[in-house]
Amino acid sequence: AQSVTQPDIHITVSEGASLELRCNYSYGATPYLFWYVQSPGQGLQLLLKYFSGDTLVQGIKGFEAEFKRSQSSFNLRKPSVHWSDAAEYFCAVVTGTASKLTFGTGTRLQVTL
Amino acid sequence: DGGITQSPKYLFRKEGQNVTLSCEQNLNHDAMYWYRQDPGQGLRLIYYSQIVNDFQKGDIAEGYSVSREKKESFPLTVTSAQKNPTAFYLCASSSEFYGYTFGSGTRLTVV
DSSP states (O other), X not given: OXXXXXXXXXXXXXXXXXXXXXXXXXXXXXXXXXXEEEOTTSOEEEEEEEOSSOSEEEOXXXXXXXXXXXXXXXXXXXXXXXXXXXEEEEEEEEETTTTEXXXXXXXXXXXXX | OOOEEEEOSEEEEOTTOOEEEEEEEOSOOXXXXXXXXXXXXXXXXXXXXXXXXXXXXXXXXXXEEEOOSBTTBOOEEEOTTOSOOOEEEEEEEESTTSOEEEOOOEEEEEO
């Protein structure tokens, strides 16, 4: 079965430091991969997506992610974190023909000043 | 602006009561989805619909029902058979594979 693993439940970084959130997927075919961000009590906002082509994907808010097929990974990065980036981040993969999204369990990011 | 509207934002349910969560989209998307979110468990798919008058069960459909009479609307009913309904419910829509658009959610609490 398709699955998405986000091994880090909670990460704390200092403002201005770099960030990397890990995501590993299990899916037989070429995956469609997504990163979403969620502020408390809110819906999910799409940060970036990968369908094909260049394996380094640029998104909104200065985020980027790199697709590595050999490692089944799609890690999210940001060179310099801002306090407003504190939120929960979800990695997701489209599975099957019905465009269903399967989500990881999320990583909560805390930013210290 | 196009988007998805979920209402109400907060909902309280008494034991044994059915409640219906509203989801409306004006994005002209064919597919719509309902997810349930619990702390530490990510989002789990309840039901989805790819076209009007058709829908399929997701991973945790027991105790829930849906309808899709119009392209724009995909209401979710939480029935009394759902023993642990307290959660955050998110509705989404999509067109082809170009990402999902999510509503702002409904927080349901059993009182």
